[in-house]
Amino acid sequence: MTWKQVFTSSVGKKLTMGFTGIFLILFLVIHAGLNACIWANDGGEMFNAGAHFMGSNWVPRILEIGLFAGLLLHIIQGLMLEMSNRSKRATGYAVAYGNGGSKWYSRSMGLLGTIILLFLVLHLSDFWYPNRSSQGFLLGEEINLFTKMQQEFSELWVVIVYVLGCISLGYHLAHGFQSAFRTVGVHNKRYNLMLMTLGYAYSIVIPLAFAMMPVSMYLGWVH
Amino acid sequence: MLDAKIPSGPLDSKWTDYKGHCKLVNPANKRKLEVIVVGTGLAGASAAAAMGELGYKVKAFCFQDSPRRAHSIAAQGGINAAKNYQNDGDSVFRLFYDTIKGGDYRARESNVHRLAEVSANIIDQCVAQGVPFAREYGGMLSNRSFGGTQVQRTFYAAGQTGQQLLIGAYQALERQVALGNVKMYARHEMLDVVMIDGKARGIIARNLVNGELERHFGHAVLLCSGGYGNVFYLSTNAMGSNVTAAWKAHVKGAAFANPCFTQIHPTCIPVSGDHQSKLTLMSESLRNDGRIWVPKKQGDNRSPVDIKEEERDYYLERRYPAFGNLVPRDVASRAAKERCDAGYGVGTSKQAVYLDYADAIVRYGKIEIGKQGRENVSEEEIIKLGKEVVKEKYGNLFDMYAKITGENPYEVPMRIYPAVHYTMGGLWVDYELQTTLPGVYALGEANFSDHGANRLGASALMQGLADGYFVIPYTIGNYLADEIYNKPVSIEHPAFKEAEQAVSDRINTLMNIKGSQTVESFHKRLGKIMWDKCGMARNEAGLKEAIQEIQALKKEFWSDVKIPGEINEMNPELDKAGRVADFIELGELMCKDALNRNESCGGHFREESQTPEGEALRDDANFMYVAAWEYKADSEWELHKEPLVYDVVKPSQRSYK
Amino acid sequence: MEHQNINLSLKVWRQKNSNSKGAFETYKVNNISTEMSFLEMFDVMNEELITEGKDPVTFDHDCREGICGACSMYINGKPHGPWEANTTCQLHMRAFKDGETIVVEPWRANAFPVIKDLMVDRSAFDRIIQAGGYISVNTGNAVDGNSMPIEKDKADASFAAAMCIGCGACVAACKNSSAMLFLSAKVSHLALLPQGDPERSTRVINMVAQMDKEGFGACTNTGACEATCPKEISITNIARLNQEYLLASFTADK
Known part of the structure; x- marks a missing residue:
């Protein structure tokens, strides 16, 4: 069986989704951990130090390429799967099965993912793009990201968009976390139960932490 | 006319000798020989798979949308095999003996012995295929006991043994389809056998999706089309189970043997009203732990839980102390009918008896308490634990009962009543499973050979798979070895055209009646005649009436049936009409056979022939034969008798007391 | 009542x-x-x-x-x-x-x-089984049924998967029209038994390929299939299939 066969089969495509999903889940931990430094309330010193390390060291910068590759793979494969899956039932039902058999968010991963994607465009153009372009996309001079955050999150509408983005992320993770592990083949009852609990906890804690950042800044809890 | 071709020699070496001396077909020639298999239940699927493995070119037909849906799938209890894994004294001879005795000495010794011999191979084969039989904690296969025997030789997979065995055979069949050895025709119904120069050369089949008739050539035709219990309208058979394939062969000349031998299963859910379309069986294994009773008082309308122990009549335990609730099916069924007829029946219809699990729940509860080493445990705790054990063992059956009746069988006793379940009669076959039509074979429930006048529980699955996996692959070689000289006949041969025309004419006739009564209504009326007059008890006057009523019904059917739709489309009403027409003809023959057999044996109970205690009374002097009926013309049959010779077993009055 | x-x-x-x-x-x-x-x-x-x-x-x-x-x-x-x-x-x-x-x-x-009307063609299920839903053993090759003890829990789990009746409700319930519950029930039934071991890699690869060819969708683990299954087949079987597939594809020779 060739690699092409593996990754073009329905199960293989889902493996791609699962593995990239788990990779992105790990990334979010780092992202959230680093950003939590804003709550050190030291005028952004600790936060900027962390951000500087991530932006100026070759190791995280190379990993960043991997991150984008994984993200793109997750997005493109996800959208393609969504379209292909939708095409498998040309005539729909008059009465939908609805929530009797599954959670709404588990059926809406494509929609939630698309919302997150739109949010990401905004998010990257707010922070990542201005910073990297000031660096000349190499290891050049960075902007002060803490100040940038304070600027961005002084606008109420931006805060609201960020919070909505985080809610979408929460629901996406509520299904995605455990689904990813099932997809890569974890089937033992003991681990499934653990992963399910962990998944729900994760999908609340991480998006909540992210959402609290713009909120804290807007409300002036961070200085 | 009837040559059973029983090999000579001692009983226990007949099959070995036969296998050592029958003709063989070399592998290169097998590829040139085409075999048609009709029906894909346990017998058909296993035969098609086994012959595909051997290299024959096989075409398999079923009327369902997939071979996996054949009605073997509904068998619940288990499959017998003389493995003696329990060290309780079982052996090939015991299984053979129990089957002959259970069949009330109306089966052929040689066939039954062969069945017992290959029974062990079936289990091995199924395990190798991945059939997940129930196992003990040590990993060994588990056994349970079943009615009519005193050893534990029944292998099972919860209450779904038939399903698991059929899925095993189905997978083996699909593997042969994938390998190109078998071509599968689902949603096809066989409507005639094509005979050329006295030999079967193919069939006419109808594609049920578009209604087109198709001609298929075969050097031999295997009918594995199951039983004809649906002649009674209400039975535990699937809605589609029918006699048509077997009946077409019968009309073409294959003798039909012992048609009146039908099995009435004692543990079914009672009829709830006129709308009833079929009856549901509750596995006989329930009788292992359940106790059957009726109130001692006639017409007692109290709730069963209010009837005290001393006011209950555990009539099976009373009448048959040795076997108790585990007497064979025919005995248990008749005993239930006797109580209900005498006015002791329960439920709204009064046509039911109780199957009670209260004792078993307490017994199992106490065992659990014992295992846990606890003392001074409350009654509720015992019952709670007992219910858990019963749920583990019979949960799916209890759930099914609850769904159908809306009652909770863990709290109130179940109501059960006998229902038509299996037909021991069928196409007459010789030792090689060949019918009286050369080249036409009958396997499984479609033939008559192994169960005599009554089948023991867990033996139908055994017979179906024995015939398909282990008998036909040998015996058909003996016939096909001479067929290698015969090239396939073109389906343009006049005989094919003629047969197709006859089938087409009959369908057109049916469609053109355009009468006023539905097919279903005729089927119901036929069923009522059969159940009332050729059911659990039969007598001369009733049978004579039944024959006249059926003849009248036939006339009415052919002049007033109403079939909607067109021929060339999916038309289930038309399919059913053809089947009911055949059932009507069969019904008449069954009554004729029942009338002829003026003795009681097994499932056939003639009121004229009983002991003073009301037990079935055989008449070996006059009826120790297989009644094989040859079709002559409409409503005309000639009786041929195959005498039954018992060299090893000495027939005696069956006693389970 | x-x-x-x-x-x-x-x-x-x-x-x-x-x-x-x-x-x-x-x-x-x-x-x-x-x-x-x-x-x-x-x-x-x-x-x-x-x-x-x-x-x-x-x-x-x-x-x-x-x-x-x-x-x-x-x-x-x-x-x-x-x-x-x-x-x-x-x-x-x-x-x-x-x-x-x-x-x-x-x-x-x-x-x-x-x-x-309400009748559909489910022959795709038969073709999925043809692709490998069996153990390749010819009649007459079997050793004694008790020669290979099978752990009761495994035998029971295998049976629980083998209870599938092939009705297709899982496909009907799934928003993606995926046949993964059906397929995984068969893969699990056979993969849990020692008899099914020699063919486990080719089986899962070929059966998945056939499922894709038949035009069923991919599984997104919503659980609608499990909730509607008349035989209560668990979606854990799907995870097991994924593992089988992963192992089969990463350990393939070529």
Whole structure:
């Protein structure tokens, strides 16, 4: 069986989704951990130090390429799967099965993912793009990201968009976390139960932490 | 006319000798020989798979949308095999003996012995295929006991043994389809056998999706089309189970043997009203732990839980102390009918008896308490634990009962009543499973050979798979070895055209009646005649009436049936009409056979022939034969008798007391 | 059990054949005993339709005891109707109230084309089994059944997967029309047994390829299949299939 066969089969495509999903889940931990430094309330010193390390060291910068590759793979494969899956039932039902058999968010991963994607465009153009372009996309001079955050999150509408983005992320993770592990083949009852609990906890804690950042800044809890 | 071709020699070496001396077909020639298999239940699927493995070119037909849906799938209890894994004294001879005795000495010794011999191979084969039989904690296969025997030789997979065995055979069949050895025709119904120069050369089949008739050539035709219990309208058979394939062969000349031998299963859910379309069986294994009773008082309308122990009549335990609730099916069924007829029946219809699990729940509860080493445990705790054990063992059956009746069988006793379940009669076959039509074979429930006048529980699955996996692959070689000289006949041969025309004419006739009564209504009326007059008890006057009523019904059917739709489309009403027409003809023959057999044996109970205690009374002097009926013309049959010779077993009055 | 008679409206999908366009039609059925099964209610309606000279509704059914897997009605938005762990044939009219309207549709999936009315073509399932849903053992090769002890828990888990009746409710319930529950039940049934071990890699690879070819969607673990399965087959089997597939593809020779 060739690699092409593996990754073009329905199960293989889902493996791609699962593995990239788990990779992105790990990334979010780092992202959230680093950003939590804003709550050190030291005028952004600790936060900027962390951000500087991530932006100026070759190791995280190379990993960043991997991150984008994984993200793109997750997005493109996800959208393609969504379209292909939708095409498998040309005539729909008059009465939908609805929530009797599954959670709404588990059926809406494509929609939630698309919302997150739109949010990401905004998010990257707010922070990542201005910073990297000031660096000349190499290891050049960075902007002060803490100040940038304070600027961005002084606008109420931006805060609201960020919070909505985080809610979408929460629901996406509520299904995605455990689904990813099932997809890569974890089937033992003991681990499934653990992963399910962990998944729900994760999908609340991480998006909540992210959402609290713009909120804290807007409300002036961070200085 | 009837040559059973029983090999000579001692009983226990007949099959070995036969296998050592029958003709063989070399592998290169097998590829040139085409075999048609009709029906894909346990017998058909296993035969098609086994012959595909051997290299024959096989075409398999079923009327369902997939071979996996054949009605073997509904068998619940288990499959017998003389493995003696329990060290309780079982052996090939015991299984053979129990089957002959259970069949009330109306089966052929040689066939039954062969069945017992290959029974062990079936289990091995199924395990190798991945059939997940129930196992003990040590990993060994588990056994349970079943009615009519005193050893534990029944292998099972919860209450779904038939399903698991059929899925095993189905997978083996699909593997042969994938390998190109078998071509599968689902949603096809066989409507005639094509005979050329006295030999079967193919069939006419109808594609049920578009209604087109198709001609298929075969050097031999295997009918594995199951039983004809649906002649009674209400039975535990699937809605589609029918006699048509077997009946077409019968009309073409294959003798039909012992048609009146039908099995009435004692543990079914009672009829709830006129709308009833079929009856549901509750596995006989329930009788292992359940106790059957009726109130001692006639017409007692109290709730069963209010009837005290001393006011209950555990009539099976009373009448048959040795076997108790585990007497064979025919005995248990008749005993239930006797109580209900005498006015002791329960439920709204009064046509039911109780199957009670209260004792078993307490017994199992106490065992659990014992295992846990606890003392001074409350009654509720015992019952709670007992219910858990019963749920583990019979949960799916209890759930099914609850769904159908809306009652909770863990709290109130179940109501059960006998229902038509299996037909021991069928196409007459010789030792090689060949019918009286050369080249036409009958396997499984479609033939008559192994169960005599009554089948023991867990033996139908055994017979179906024995015939398909282990008998036909040998015996058909003996016939096909001479067929290698015969090239396939073109389906343009006049005989094919003629047969197709006859089938087409009959369908057109049916469609053109355009009468006023539905097919279903005729089927119901036929069923009522059969159940009332050729059911659990039969007598001369009733049978004579039944024959006249059926003849009248036939006339009415052919002049007033109403079939909607067109021929060339999916038309289930038309399919059913053809089947009911055949059932009507069969019904008449069954009554004729029942009338002829003026003795009681097994499932056939003639009121004229009983002991003073009301037990079935055989008449070996006059009826120790297989009644094989040859079709002559409409409503005309000639009786041929195959005498039954018992060299090893000495027939005696069956006693389970 | 107390029973009563109820009157109902049935909104049923009618479609002459696979090429024609279908539409809903509404029928009144009166005096339906709550003791009837859902299919018996259809029998009653069909008898009336035939008597009135109309075409009866075609649907698949056979054993009517919940094991053959033939019946396949999508009732009020759920495959096999409102009861848990149940098939259409075992659904009884106690489940409905007097005056209710019941919407009955066929299984919907491109891989299950409608043949007529409520009857669909599920032969794709047979072809998936043909792709490897078996243990390759010819008749007569078997060793003694007890020569290979199988852990009771494994045997039980294998049986729980093998209980699948192939009705296709999982496909009908899945928003992606995925056949993964059906497929994984077979893969699990065989992979859990030592007999199935030699072919486990080729089996899962070929069966998945066939499923894709038949036009079923991919699994997104929503769990709708498990919730509707009449035999309560667990989606854990799907995870097990994924593992089988992962191992098979990463350990493949070429």
